[in-house]
Amino acid sequence: MMFQTFEAPTRSGPIGERVTALRAELSRLGLTGFIVPHADEYQGEYIPASAERLAWLTGFTGSAGAAIVLSGEAAIFVDGRYTLQVRDQVDSQDFSYEHLIETPPHEWLKSRLGGKDRIGYDPRLMTIAEVRRFEAAAQSAGATLIPVEENPIDRVWHDRPAPPQAAVVMQPDALAGESATAKIERLRVLLADKGVDAAILAQTDSIAWTFNIRGGDVPHNPVALSYAILRRDGPPSLYIDGRKLSNAVRDALADLADIKEEAALAGDLAKLGAAGARVLADPQSTPDALAHALTSAGGALVEGSDPVSLPKARKNAAELEGMRRAHRRDGAAVTRFLAWIDAEAAKGGLTEISAAKRLEAFRAEVGAADGEPLMEISFDTISGAGSNGAIVHYRVTEATDRAIEPGQLYLVDSGAQFQDGTTDITRTIAVGRPTDEMRDRFTRVLKGHIALSTARFPKGTTGAQLDTLARLALWQAGLDYDHGTGHGVGVFLQVHEGPARISKTGNVALEPGMILSNEPGYYKTGAYGIRIENLIVVEPPTEIAGGDRPMLSFETLTLAPIDRNLIDPALMTAPERAWLDAYHARVHDALAPQLEGNALVFLKLATQPLSV
Incomplete structure (x- = not known):
C-alpha cells in the first residue's frame, strides 16, 4: 500500500x-x-x-x-x-x-x-x-x-464524506518516555503557576502527547481528531468520537480522564464559565466557538500559548533514543535509494513518480526488516527534477511528472513515520555532470548547513538569531532563499511542530531536547533547486575551554550521504571539510551493517573523505 x-x-x-x-x-x-x-x-x-x-x-x-x-x-x-x-x-x-x-x-x-x-x-x-x-x-x-x-x-454539499473514525492506539510509555499520568501532573503545576483553573487543548498533537495516544484521522499525521480540557484540580476531560476507542483503549484512557463525546464540550465550557473559571486558551489555535462557549457563560478567557507546546518540544531521553533508531533505519532506506538512483538515472527511464514510489518501498522494506513497520510517510514526497526542483513545495502529479535525466539536479524531500520516530530529509543529487554554477550554489548551501550544524550558542538564543548563519555564504554571493531554515519536529507526531523554529521570525528560545530541521536551500526559477536537510537536536550546554559561560550545541540525527559530486572543495574552509568528512565517517559506520551489495559499495564511495 x-x-x-x-x-x-x-x-x-x-x-x-x-x-x-x-x-x-x-x-x-x-x-x-x-x-x-x-x-x-x-x-x-x-x-x-x-x-x-x-x-x-x-x-x-x-x-x-x-x-x-x-x-x-x-x-x-x-x-x-x-x-x-x-x-x-x-x-x-x-x-x-x-x-x-x-x-x-x-x-x-x-x-x-x-x-x-x-x-x-x-x-x-x-x-x-x-x-x-x-x-x-x-x-x-x-x-x-x-x-x-x-x-x-x-x-x-450533499455528497460530503463522513468524518474519519480511525482507531486510536496507545503509545507505549517505553517510547513516550513518560506516563500520561506524570504528564498530566506536570501540566497541572503549569496551570497553577499561570493562575488558571483549566486550559483548552485544541491541537491534536498536544492531545496525542498528553494522553500518549496516536490515531489516523488525517493523512501523514498520527493523531486523533479530538479536544481536551485540562483542569488544575480534578481529572481532565477528553472529547472524542467513542467509535474510535476499543474497549482496551477506553479502559486505559478512563484511568486518566473523563471520556466524553465532542457534543459535550460546549456544555462543559459553559459550566466552567458559570463557575467563573479562568481558562487558558491559545488564540492562534483555539476555535472561536470554544472561546464564546466559555465567555458567554461568564468565564474568563486567559490568552496564552498552548501549555503542552513547550513540554512536548523538549524531548526526553527515551524519545531521543527512539528518534536515533528511526534515523538509522531511515538512513539505510535513503542510502539504498541514493545507490539505486546512482545506478539507474543515467540509463534513462526514471521519473519523479517512479523515484518517489521506489523511495517509499525502500522505507517499507527496512522497517519490516527491523521489526518497526513503516506506519506512514510524514508528508507527500517532494520529488523534483530540473526546474520542478525549483518549486519549493512541489508535489508531483501524473500531469507534472517529468523524467530524471543527465544534466539535471534532482531534489527529493521526504520523511517517514515509525512508531519510535519521525524523519524528514532532503538530498539534492547531480544526475550526470553538474555545471560550475550548480556546484558553487550547492557548496554555499552546504556551508550554511555546516555553519548551523556546528553553532555554539548561549541559553536564550532564538531561531531568528541563528538563521543568519545558514544564509551568510549565499548572501555573500547576492543569493538567498525565501523559506525558513528549520521547523520543529515531533516524535511519531507532526513533522511540522511548534513552537520553536529557525527562521527570520523564530522568536522562541531553543532549549535542550528540541528537534528541528536544518534545511537551507537555493532555487533558480525554471532551472533547478538545491536543498540539504538534516534533523538536529539541541544539546545541553557544555563549557568551552577558556570561555566564561556554557554553550548549547546541536547533534545531527539524520544519517545519509551528501553528494560529493556537487561540492567545490575550494570554496570550503578546512573546518568545513573536516566536519563533512567526520559526518560521512559517522554515516558509514552507522549504516554499513545494514547494507549489502551495490548499496554498500555506493556507501563506501559516497562517504570517502572530500580530498579523495
Whole structure:
C-alpha cells in the first residue's frame, strides 16, 4: 500500500452551480457574504476529506488558502506556492485570484464592505485571532460579522464524506518516555503557576502527547481528531468520537480522564464559565466557538500559548533514543535509494513518480526488516527534477511528472513515520555532470548547513538569531532563499511542530531536547533547486575551554550521504571539510551493517573523505 497518490488535480465539477447554491443559502440566512478558510475544527495542517469545504466550493486542492463569497463577487486567496495551481483548478469566472500574504482576506473584505453588510463565518473553523482580524475589518466599515450555528456549505454539499473514525492506539510509555499520568501532573503545576483553573487543548498533537495516544484521522499525521480540557484540580476531560476507542483503549484512557463525546464540550465550557473559571486558551489555535462557549457563560478567557507546546518540544531521553533508531533505519532506506538512483538515472527511464514510489518501498522494506513497520510517510514526497526542483513545495502529479535525466539536479524531500520516530530529509543529487554554477550554489548551501550544524550558542538564543548563519555564504554571493531554515519536529507526531523554529521570525528560545530541521536551500526559477536537510537536536550546554559561560550545541540525527559530486572543495574552509568528512565517517559506520551489495559499495564511495 502506498501512503501517497499522484493524481493530477482537476476542476471538480460544476463550481458555478455550487457558488450559486451557497449564495442562495446565504440569502436565506440573511447574510451578504461568507468566509471559507482551508481549515477543520481542529486547526491542523492536514484536514480530512469531510472538512475540505474550500476544495468542494472552489476546486482548489492546495494545503493553504481561503475564499470569500459575497453576493456580487468572490475571491480565492493563495500564497506563492499555489499561484499556478489555483489558475488550473479555479475558474476566473467564479473567483478572482488574490495573494494570501500581499492581499490578506480581511483587508480585501474591508475594502468591499458597506454599513448594512452581514458577513457570516463558521466559528468552529476560525481561531480567536482570525476572527478578531475580520471583526476589526467589519467594524471599520460599519458592517457586522455573524457566527453561524451550521455551516451553509454543509447544507448544500450533499455528497460530503463522513468524518474519519480511525482507531486510536496507545503509545507505549517505553517510547513516550513518560506516563500520561506524570504528564498530566506536570501540566497541572503549569496551570497553577499561570493562575488558571483549566486550559483548552485544541491541537491534536498536544492531545496525542498528553494522553500518549496516536490515531489516523488525517493523512501523514498520527493523531486523533479530538479536544481536551485540562483542569488544575480534578481529572481532565477528553472529547472524542467513542467509535474510535476499543474497549482496551477506553479502559486505559478512563484511568486518566473523563471520556466524553465532542457534543459535550460546549456544555462543559459553559459550566466552567458559570463557575467563573479562568481558562487558558491559545488564540492562534483555539476555535472561536470554544472561546464564546466559555465567555458567554461568564468565564474568563486567559490568552496564552498552548501549555503542552513547550513540554512536548523538549524531548526526553527515551524519545531521543527512539528518534536515533528511526534515523538509522531511515538512513539505510535513503542510502539504498541514493545507490539505486546512482545506478539507474543515467540509463534513462526514471521519473519523479517512479523515484518517489521506489523511495517509499525502500522505507517499507527496512522497517519490516527491523521489526518497526513503516506506519506512514510524514508528508507527500517532494520529488523534483530540473526546474520542478525549483518549486519549493512541489508535489508531483501524473500531469507534472517529468523524467530524471543527465544534466539535471534532482531534489527529493521526504520523511517517514515509525512508531519510535519521525524523519524528514532532503538530498539534492547531480544526475550526470553538474555545471560550475550548480556546484558553487550547492557548496554555499552546504556551508550554511555546516555553519548551523556546528553553532555554539548561549541559553536564550532564538531561531531568528541563528538563521543568519545558514544564509551568510549565499548572501555573500547576492543569493538567498525565501523559506525558513528549520521547523520543529515531533516524535511519531507532526513533522511540522511548534513552537520553536529557525527562521527570520523564530522568536522562541531553543532549549535542550528540541528537534528541528536544518534545511537551507537555493532555487533558480525554471532551472533547478538545491536543498540539504538534516534533523538536529539541541544539546545541553557544555563549557568551552577558556570561555566564561556554557554553550548549547546541536547533534545531527539524520544519517545519509551528501553528494560529493556537487561540492567545490575550494570554496570550503578546512573546518568545513573536516566536519563533512567526520559526518560521512559517522554515516558509514552507522549504516554499513545494514547494507549489502551495490548499496554498500555506493556507501563506501559516497562517504570517502572530500580530498579523495
